[in-house]
Amino acid sequence: MDNTPDDAREQLEKLSGKFDAMGQDLSAQLEGFLHSRPVNYWDYIQTDALLNLQVQRTLYPDEMVFIMYHQINELLFKMILWEIEQVAFKEVLTARFFAERLQRISRYFDMLTGSFTIMREGMEMEQYLKFRLTLSPASGFQSAQYRLIEFGSTDLENLIDARFREKHDPQTPVDESIEKLYWQAAGKDYKTGKKSYTLSQFELKYKDEFKRFLVKYKNLNLYARFKTLPEKDKNDATLREAMRHYDHTVNIKWVMSHFRAAQYYLNKGQEPIEATGGSDWVKYMHPKYQKRIFFPELWSQEERDDWGKHV
Numbered sequence: 680m681d682n683t684p685d686d687a688r689e690q691l692e693k694l695s696g697k698f699d700a701m702g703q704d705l706s707a708q709l710e711g712f713l714h715s716r717p718v719n720y721w722d723y724i725q726t727d728a729l730l731n732l733q734v735q736r737t738l739y740p741d742e743m744v745f746i747m748y749h750q751i752n753e754l755l756f757k758m759i760l761w762e763i764e765q766v767a768f769k770e771v772l773t774a775r776f777f778a779e780r781l782q783r784i785s786r787y788f789d790m791l792t793g794s795f796t797i798m799r800e801g802m803e804m805e806q807y808l809k810f811r812l813t814l815s816p817a818s819g820f821q822s823a824q825y826r827l828i829e830f831g832s833t834d835l836e837n838l839i840d841a842r843f844r845e846k847h848d849p850q851t852p853v854d855e856s857i858e859k860l861y862w863q864a865a866g867k868d869y870k871t872g873k874k875s876y877t878l879s880q881f882e883l884k885y886k887d888e889f890k891r892f893l894v895k896y897k898n899l900n901l902y903a904r905f906k907t908l909p910e911k912d913k914n915d916a917t918l919r920e921a922m923r924h925y926d927h928t929v930n931i932k933w934v935m936s937h938f939r940a941a942q943y944y945l946n947k948g949q950e951p952i953e954a955t956g957g958s959d960w961v962k963y964m965h966p967k968y969q970k971r972i973f974f975p976e977l978w979s980q981e982e983r984d985d986w987g988k989h990v
């Protein structure tokens with residue numbers, strides 16, 4: 680870029696304004712430029728840190744596939760949460776901004792759904808069945824970001840266990856509602872109410888963070904923000920389509936890809952093998968039982984009734 684003296688003066692004036700406002704001395708900042716080293720790709724992307732996070736518990740090579748693919752998922756979950764935050768805290772939210780951010784989120788989730796065959800087909804059965812034994816009682820069930828995506832997408836009522844959802848009072852305090860979330864079913868003996876080790880540890884680590892997040896997103900989650908849009912924006916065809924696509928991708932397509940991977944590895948014989956997290960996973964994972972829907976208003980009664988039935 681050609682930089683004339685006038686351009687340089689204008690840039691200096693802008694910099695001066697910026698550092699004055701911060702109570703900082705511009706000439707000291709400029710001198711810093713003289714001494715700072717140029718940035719490299721590996722510094723900026725933090726490749727050394729990132730590529731040192733893959734630690735196996737066994738010597739089976741396919742365990743590496745399992746670890747890395749989970750890490751990729753967590754990174755994409757972070758990208759999804761980032762976009763949810765952009766919508767949640769947008770002061771003047773337009774249908775266009777909302778739809779564009781949802782399309783980004785859907786692209787990320789489409790990636791996760793389309794790539795799940797890396798789990799289903801990309802590991803040797805014999806290796807998987809051995810290294811998984813060293814992971815128990817850990818489970819993907821303990822992914823906190825997955826839960827935050829759900830909390831950031833919809834009202835808490837829509838995540839209540841299907842058995843209690845209809846009777847659930849939206850005014851119930853967060854503490855009580857958490858006990859009725861659909862995923863408690865994977866970690867609780869409903870006769871005794873006793874929580875599994877997997878669930879207890881998960882709550883010990885994340886429950887307080889979940890409560891803070893739920894309070895913060897009560898009126899700012901995607902569904903809540905949608906409901907406060909003016910009627911014209913609520914009827915925007917692109918936005919409605921983006922919301923339906925996202926809901927369907929997460930709550931049917933991803934859930935089914937995940938279920939099929941579990942079925943492949945854990946349902947070889949007559950009886951399903953126990954999952955590392957210990958859930959009654961066949962019932963727990965299939966979308967037709969829990970009928971998780973982030974944006975119920977955007978689906979007809981028939982579509983809601985048939986959720987997950989024809990997959």
Ligand code: HEM
Nearest residue numbers: 752798818819820822825862940941954955956957958960
């Ligand atoms: C071979 C691959 C996989 C198998 C066999 C598998 C199996 C399971 C099973 C059986 C459960 C039920 C809870 C339990 O008892 O453990 C579960 C839950 C879960 N897994 Fe996986 N999983 C696999 C890969 C993944 C990946 C790559 C992710 C991405 C982070 C993931 C994320 C989750 C999440 C978020 C849950 C909770 C889902 C919910 O509450 O509906 N899983 N998984």
